[in-house]
Amino acid sequence: xxxxxxxxxxxxxxxxxxxFVDRVTRRGxxxxxxxxRVAVFDNDGTLWCERPAYAQALFIIDRLRELSRERPDIxxxxxxxxxxEGDLERALRHGLDVVSTLLLEAHAGLTVDAFAAHAERxxxxxxxxxxxxxxxxxxxxxxxxxxxxxxxxxxxVFVVTGGGVEFVRATSEATYGIPPDDVVGTAVRLELERxxxxxxxVRQAAFLGSxxxxxxxxxxxxxxxxxxxxxxxxxxxxxxxxxxxxxxGALPALCLVIDHDDAEREYAYQGVSxxxxxxxxxxxxxxxxxxxxxxxRRDWERVFPDPVEA
Amino acid sequence: xxxxxxxxxxxxxxxxxxxFVDRVTRRGxxxxxxxxRVAVFDNDGTLWCERPAYAQALFIIDRLRELSRERPDIxxxxxxxxxxEGDLERALRHGLDVVSTLLLEAHAGLTVDAFAAHAERxxxxxxxxxxxxxxxxxxxxxxxxxxxxxxxxxxxVFVVTGGGVEFVRATSEATYGIPPDDVVGTAVRLELERxxxxxxxVRQAAFLGSxxxxxxxxxxxxxxxxxxxxxxxxxxxxxxxxxxxxxxGALPALCLVIDHDDAEREYAYQGVSxxxxxxxxxxxxxxxxxxxxxxxRRDWERVFPDPVEA
Numbered sequence: 001x002x003x004x005x006x007x008x009x010x011x012x013x014x015x016x017x018x019x020f021v022d023r024v025t026r027r028g029x030x031x032x033x034x035x036x037r038v039a040v041f042d043n044d045g046t047l048w049c050e051r052p053a054y055a056q057a058l059f060i061i062d063r064l065r066e067l068s069r070e071r072p073d074i075x076x077x078x079x080x081x082x083x084x085e086g087d088l089e090r091a092l093r094h095g096l097d098v099v100s101t102l103l104l105e106a107h108a109g110l111t112v113d114a115f116a117a118h119a120e121r122x123x124x125x126x127x128x129x130x131x132x133x134x135x136x137x138x139x140x141x142x143x144x145x146x147x148x149x150x151x152x153x154x155x156x157v158f159v160v161t162g163g164g165v166e167f168v169r170a171t172s173e174a175t176y177g178i179p180p181d182d183v184v185g186t187a188v189r190l191e192l193e194r195x196x197x198x199x200x201x202v203r204q205a206a207f208l209g210s211x212x213x214x215x216x217x218x219x220x221x222x223x224x225x226x227x228x229x230x231x232x233x234x235x236x237x238x239x240x241x242x243x244x245x246x247x248x249g250a251l252p253a254l255c256l257v258i259d260h261d262d263a264e265r266e267y268a269y270q271g272v273s274x275x276x277x278x279x280x281x282x283x284x285x286x287x288x289x290x291x292x293x294x295x296x297r298r299d300w301e302r303v304f305p306d307p308v309e310a
Numbered sequence: 311x312x313x314x315x316x317x318x319x320x321x322x323x324x325x326x327x328x329x330f331v332d333r334v335t336r337r338g339x340x341x342x343x344x345x346x347r348v349a350v351f352d353n354d355g356t357l358w359c360e361r362p363a364y365a366q367a368l369f370i371i372d373r374l375r376e377l378s379r380e381r382p383d384i385x386x387x388x389x390x391x392x393x394x395e396g397d398l399e400r401a402l403r404h405g406l407d408v409v410s411t412l413l414l415e416a417h418a419g420l421t422v423d424a425f426a427a428h429a430e431r432x433x434x435x436x437x438x439x440x441x442x443x444x445x446x447x448x449x450x451x452x453x454x455x456x457x458x459x460x461x462x463x464x465x466x467v468f469v470v471t472g473g474g475v476e477f478v479r480a481t482s483e484a485t486y487g488i489p490p491d492d493v494v495g496t497a498v499r500l501e502l503e504r505x506x507x508x509x510x511x512v513r514q515a516a517f518l519g520s521x522x523x524x525x526x527x528x529x530x531x532x533x534x535x536x537x538x539x540x541x542x543x544x545x546x547x548x549x550x551x552x553x554x555x556x557x558x559g560a561l562p563a564l565c566l567v568i569d570h571d572d573a574e575r576e577y578a579y580q581g582v583s584x585x586x587x588x589x590x591x592x593x594x595x596x597x598x599x600x601x602x603x604x605x606x607r608r609d610w611e612r613v614f615p616d617p618v619e620a
Contacts, residue, residue: 035489112532156491169536173345180536181466181492187533192525192551198558199551201532208533209518215502222422222511223497223518224534226479226490241502241509248508 043161119170213238353471429480523548
């Protein structure tokens with residue numbers, strides 16, 4: 001039998017994962033029935049690279065550039081101009097509402113099928129600005145091994161992303177082996193239209209409810225999965241409530257926090273280091289609750305499945 | 311090998327199901343890849359008995375009766391009094407809004423776990439007024455066989471109900487073998503609260519979006535499943551858009567409409583008979599599109615898995 005988690009180095013994080021899976025699946029006081037073995041993973045920064053920008057932001061900006069050839073109004077305001085130059089940060093200085101509206105309008109009016117085709121093509125062809133490969137190749141190999149390990153132990157594994165649910169679904173099966181119905185994410189409003197005798201679902205320029213970050217994550221897990229997870233993995237403040245939800249259930253739970261501390265092989269940013277006074281809230285929570293912090297630099301033997309230019 | 315669909319009598323409906331499953335799973339021009347084999351079933355009146363009232367309505371009325379001992383305000387209005395007497399029809403004469411509010415308040419403030427425990431207990435103990443058995447025993451045996459047949463051919467099967475998603479989830483695994491995450495239904499708003507150090511999700515007295523009937527069914531299928539179904543089954547006007555959605559996709563599709571024409575073994579009501587001028591919209595659609603009408607009386611050798619008093 002091959003060794004489990006081969007991309008993980010010996011250490012506290014690898015041991016915590018292996019021991020948890022063993023503990024809840026072996027007969028004993030902490031045994032958890034297969035129906036309650038639910039695991040949830042944040043996407044950006046937890047399963048794949050989110051720097052220098054979310055893949056989805058780049059995807060939408062590419063679409064805005066295409067649209068702007070026929071719609072000069074997109075470049076008429078300073079936020080639109082900043083977006084077309086790829087400067088999301090500058091665009092955001094003109095207000096989150098203005099930027100959200102521009103981003104939501106980029107694919108409004110498309111059917112869900114047309115949107116999926118756009119997203120699939122982009123994910124196959126667009127390349128990461130530093131690593132020079134399509135974004136799905138920047139999935140974290142060690143996390144794929146965790147998903148495989150969980151599945152081999154009868155866990156149901158869900159992606160719970162702040163990103164657009166339809167965007168992540170366009171790659172979830174190919175990249176993570178996770179089917180579209182096991183992706184929970186931010187959704188836009190859809191309207192039913194009859195076009196040429198066909199029922200079509202058409203994207204509107206508005207969110208359906210709130211974006212899937214913070215408290216909406218556990219709420220949407222309940223709405224979609226109907227059970228409290230016993231394993232949750234994340235890397236930022238938007239994942240805090242999801243991890244707390246798993247952590248405070250009646251069953252044994254494991255919470256993983258990915259620390260981006262590897263500037264050489266990936267990125268180093270806003271670490272979960274608890275000695276850093278500017279550390280984000282998830283770092284404080286990890287310390288308080290004893291969550292397992294995963295150091296990319298120390299815990300991972302490799303980051304991506306295939307070598308990339310660094 | 312045992313004969314497929316043993317509770318179905320020879321006839322057009324049984325043949326249509328067997329031929330469709332064979333056609334889309336056999337190598338050939340109509341072959342559908344397993345990832346696209348998605349089937350959706352309405353619940354009340356399609357998978358189990360919905361007369362003389364929805365099980366969920368009776369469940370909520372029982373709860374209101376319990377609550378009314380300590381909350382005289384529930385019986386202070388005519389709609390509340392009608393509900394406490396079990397007369398939903400009379401209650402509705404005072405307005406859908408008034409009744410909805412009363413029904414939503416019945417379980418408001420409960421955590422999702424407490425609600426699930428209430429629903430499970432009720433489903434085990436409350437008995438149907440005519441048949442004298444708990445409601446889950448009034449599942450349609452022929453439909454369970456269709457679900458089994460589809461699963462044996464690598465279909466993913468979802469329940470898409472106008473009923474409350476949490477109520478149906480409380481019995482879906484035991485009754486249909488369908489896990490909670492494969493139930494799509496009407497949802498109430500949840501709020502995240504921290505109670506005694508635990509993150510809890512608490513039911514509010516408001517729907518989340520619209521009830522899952524009509525156009526919301528395909529919209530929520532997309533939100534949850536992310537693919538257009540190729541098989542859809544329903545029995546009433548609320549299922550029309552869901553069946554149209556499956557019917558007008560690019561892939562071969564089968565739509566089933568259950569006709570309640572069996573007063574002796576179950577109920578006869580608002581049939582899909584296309585010769586009846588007062589027939590509901592789903593009957594006209596079935597005729598127009600050539601959907602497969604399933605006659606309980608003629609097509610089913612038995613209705614329920616175990617004999618019940620009639």
